[in-house]
Amino acid sequence: MYKSLSLSFMPCKAMLQPRARITRQDSENFVDYRTKVARNPTMERLQRNYLFPEISAREAEHMEKYPNAKVISLGIGDTTQPLPDVVASSMANYAHNLSTRTGYRGYGAEQGCKELRKAIAETFYKDMGIQGKEVFVSDGAQCDISRLQAYVDSSVIIGQTGDVENESGRYRNIEYMKCGPHNSFFPNLSKAARTDIIFFCSPNNPTGHAASREQLERLVGFAQENGSIIVYDSAYAFYITDGSPRSIYEIPGAEKVAIEVSSFSKIAGFTGVRLGWTVVPEQLLYANGFPVINDFNRIVCTCFNGASRIAQAGGLASLSKHGYKAVISLVDYYKENAEILLETFESLGLRTYGGVNAPYLWVHFPGSNSWDVFNEILEKTHIITVPGSGFGPAGKEFIRVTAFGHRENILEASKRLRSLL
Amino acid sequence: MYKSLSLSFMPCKAMLQPRARITRQDSENFVDYRTKVARNPTMERLQRNYLFPEISAREAEHMEKYPNAKVISLGIGDTTQPLPDVVASSMANYAHNLSTRTGYRGYGAEQGCKELRKAIAETFYKDMGIQGKEVFVSDGAQCDISRLQAYVDSSVIIGQTGDVENESGRYRNIEYMKCGPHNSFFPNLSKAARTDIIFFCSPNNPTGHAASREQLERLVGFAQENGSIIVYDSAYAFYITDGSPRSIYEIPGAEKVAIEVSSFSKIAGFTGVRLGWTVVPEQLLYANGFPVINDFNRIVCTCFNGASRIAQAGGLASLSKHGYKAVISLVDYYKENAEILLETFESLGLRTYGGVNAPYLWVHFPGSNSWDVFNEILEKTHIITVPGSGFGPAGKEFIRVTAFGHRENILEASKRLRSLL
Structure with missing residues (x-):
């Protein structure tokens, strides 16, 4: 399976590679002033692939x-x-109300407003045991994946990216797995190495393949055996209509091994509005028994000030009955x-x-x-x-x-x- | 000078620390299922300070x-x-137009829309030689600082944070400098170690002190001597009325040594709307002569999908004459x-x-x-x-x-x- 995360994800990974300390002192020899800060050599490689x-x-x-x-x-x-009227109007009203004393709002909760978190849980994770407090609203899946990436710095990834970095052997601690029609777009897990983190995207981008229930059961089982954490990108899940799972949490036990990242972009036409979410179940624990959600919450509160309140109003409207x-x-x-x-x-x-x-x-x-x-x-x-x-x-x-x-x-x-x- | 960046910045730094590989295999001994992923030990320390x-x-x-x-x-x-009418109306109109075929917009430029970048350059950097193409629109200063931080992973920082991590000596490659009334809220640079990156915030949060022109000239001179890059947080600069510089680029030569991060939050009441910007001058070069702006652009395009278009419409309206x-x-x-x-x-x-x-x-x-x-x-x-x-x-x-x-x-x-x- 080709990894949709590859494009958004790999360069971030690259940025986090430790930088070689080049101590060139020759900047004075040039006409233009240069700082003495060495360029991250990984960035040079990245420029080749775009x-x-x-x-x-x-x-x-x-x-x-x-x-x-x-x-x-x-x-x-x-x-x-175009956006549905009800969604656009709700954002327009919210924006307008910001000019009134009663409607004005400053900083919101970094995790997103409660009503929206609850609505996401009820709409997308009904009967899967996911609660609103396990949903973190973001300004889009790409940003949250970067944030996750910042955190899982030493993570190892399953997935075929085929990026230049792969060919050059750049990421030694990443496992790339070739997927395609020959293996029903699903890796041969019996040959897969154990990793801390498994990135997986379904329906997949670019191939458009949606993993079957049986494939996802194998994935969850593989994560359980290895004690790995799955980061599951379900940004296109709403397009699934053949009964394949729309969420990793449709697989029993996934709540103990998986984080799910998703977005309003392709569901509600929010590519320019910017709104997404990440689910971190309370039952997902580190080896020492500490809940991953507590650290994720801390990261969100520290590095992010919440999605735009106007976008959140639009997200909430798009989950209303109308x-x-x-x-x-x-x-x-x-x-x-x-x-x-x-x-x-x-x-x-x-x-x-x-x-x-x-x-x-x-x-x-x-x-x-x-x-x-x-x-x-x-x-x-x-x-x-x-x-x-x-x-x-x-x-x-x-x-x-x-x-x-x-x-x-x-x-x-x-x-x-x-x-x- | 106390560093406003400390709260937003330090934990991100922490997240990027390499993780100790704890290979406990005892997860089976517990009633609750646990993954075998070790918790980042730095996160444990962070929890103490909040x-x-x-x-x-x-x-x-x-x-x-x-x-x-x-x-x-x-x-x-x-x-x-409350937001000014003209600002709120412009966002309301933009949101409303998204429900029309002619007004709908999908992904925008990751760097922000051209008009807004140009308006920021002309409003805040008039006669300082900063052009629109050097302005990167963000969803708020905090997020951009996190992104910068992700990049300057091995950076060393000047500033007094006094965070728990400081007391515990956690960040060995960070230089903390005590500032306060005794030194006019400005570090004694003659005693300062050379660092790649210098984080500086003026007007400062929490002290409210705005650095004087003379202080900033010394800072820029110090960066030039050392070949360092200044990351200058000017989120409160609009509150300066005593003639102190509102931008680091008021200091000649700063365009060769400084990045400036700022925000609409405290200027236009956008704390809930989310909009900010970062200036990376084309003249800022790495030791090898490569422009920093090229890498920053790549980072933004990779890890970020642009600020909400509705927020950008509001930002643009807030820089109109009215x-x-x-x-x-x-x-x-x-x-x-x-x-x-x-x-x-x-x-x-x-x-x-x-x-x-x-x-x-x-x-x-x-x-x-x-x-x-x-x-x-x-x-x-x-x-x-x-x-x-x-x-x-x-x-x-x-x-x-x-x-x-x-x-x-x-x-x-x-x-x-x-x-x-």
């Missing part, structure tokens, strides 16, 4: 070549549909897009993964190089995709396409792709 | 003893006055509060620092213990203050009071304090 800027550069090049082309982006997965219905319609809209794209690629005779339980499709071009496929599709159809090799070497025969987009663009993309035949 | 929860506990105790008392808090520095005027009135209001409190304490014959260029006062009670003073004031006047020793051992004869509050509460607090005589 997927989306490279895609942007190629898009710009293409636009120069075809100034009149109507380029359609199925690249970066960003929401496109809001929730509207949010489901939004997700359904993108799922219909995914279906259109899936049918399109299959009609071209291509093997496609994902797209059913996730807003991403992972399309196989056997024997080809994904950057070549990217270039060919762009040249012939003016459509931006994401070359799979950007997510790791195992993606070299794949491209990822996103189902986020206005319907007419998805239909137009479908038409252009079909004409490729 | 100023504001302790104050809250004492407040709760007091409320139980005097259930009818009207407690006034001059404790945590949180804004209390908004700026309203924001100045807000700051003036709190400054008048500070003046009332300053006169009050002076009328009691107490020596007071700060309160002129900052919304905090630092009140000296010679020969006393600050927790005793805290208790006595609470018992006799039902007013919450902050004991200075919570910020470090050098604060043990001081209390901090905040000037944030509704005017009638400040006047009532003044009345009660005067009656102490």
Whole structure:
């Protein structure tokens, strides 16, 4: 399984590597003044790998070549549909009330407002034993993953990232596991080394694969045997409709081995509003019996001042009876897009993964190089995709396409792709 | 000088300490399942020091003893006055427009929107050579300081924190420097060790002291001689009215040695809205000549998905002609509060620092213990203050009071304090 965390996560990891102390004293020899602070050498390596800027550069090049082309982006997965009225109005009202004496609010609880924490627990973790006090509201999953990362500095990760760092053997204490169609996008745990932390993402980005109940039971069992902590990224869980678990806590015993990180971004169109959450169950304990939640709470209170109160008001509205219905319609809209794209690629005779339980499709071009496929599709159809090799070497025969987009663009993309035949 | 960064900063530092690998295999011996992940021992030490929860506990105790008392808090520095109409309306409009096809926006630039970056540069750094592209919008200064901290992992800090970790000698690579009235709240740099990073906050929290131009010139000179990078926290700079610099970049040459971190929280009442910024000048270079801004940009793009777009709309409105005027009135209001409190304490014959260029006062009670003073004031006047020793051992004869509050509460607090005589 390709790790969606790889892009957001690896560079942070890199930043935390101890820095070599270069004691060059030659800064006086240069015309420009330089500090004597050594650059983190890990940063130098990171600069070599930067997927989306490279895609942007190629898009710009293409636009120069075809100034009149109507380029359609199925690249970066960003929401496109307007917020439900009830959600936008609730944020607008909250913002307006901040200009009144009774409506003004200063700092909120770092963990998020109680009502929202409770609503998240009741909406997403009903009958799973998760309580509001175990939910920590964040300004988005990416930030919380960075915070977790800061904490689990010496963690070891299961997952195929295929980042440059992997090829260069940079992270010696990280276990990378190759996943793909050959193993149903699930690692061979019998061959996996024991690690403190296991990062896992389902539905997976970029492949769009949602782990089955049986796969997750094996994962939880593996964590229990090894005394590991799973960090489970469920940002796309709301797209699951085939009965696969939407939360790791659907697996009995997960509350003793797993943290779950999620987000309103792809559920409610909050990519620009910024709101997410992390669940740390009270039953999750360190080896010495101390609850992990107590330390996580301390980290949140120390390094974070809470998500914007306006965004939290929007999150709460999106979990109200009305809001929730509207949010489901939004997700359904993108799922219909995914279906259109899936049918399109299959009609071209291509093997496609994902797209059913996730807003991403992972399309196989056997024997080809994904950057070549990217270039060919762009040249012939003016459509931006994401070359799979950007997510790791195992993606070299794949491209990822996103189902986020206005319907007419998805239909137009479908038409252009079909004409490729 | 007491370091305002200490509370927000130190625990993050702690989290990044390498973890001792405790390989206890005895988890099976306990009734509760435990993972085999060792708790970070640094976290255990941190739990011992937690100023504001302790104050809250004492407040709760007091409320139980005097259930009818009207407690006034001059404790945590949180804004209390409604947002200017123009600012709140602009956020409300932005939120509302997110429900329209033309107004909807997804992910924004991680660095913040161009207009806001430009407006910050023009408003706060006019004639200092800082450009919009050198301004990175954040969700608040605290988060950016954590991000900086993640990066400057092996940094060494100048500043008096007096945290428990200091007493226990926990951070061996941190230089703590005692500052106070005896040295005009400025360290004796001739005795200071060379460090990679110098954290400095002006106006200072908790003392309310604003560094003079001459002091900052010495600081910049010290950084230049040593090739250090200054991280300058100017979150309260807008309260300066005596001609002291509001930005480190008022000092010639600072653009080659300093990063500045600031916030809309105390300027525009954005403590609950969450918006701040960090300036990294292009001229700031590592020893190898590589620009620090390039790495900072990479960190921001990797670990952060941008501040809420709604908050950014509010920030932009607060820097408009109308908004700026309203924001100045807000700051003036709190400054008048500070003046009332300053006169009050002076009328009691107490020596007071700060309160002129900052919304905090630092009140000296010679020969006393600050927790005793805290208790006595609470018992006799039902007013919450902050004991200075919570910020470090050098604060043990001081209390901090905040000037944030509704005017009638400040006047009532003044009345009660005067009656102490």
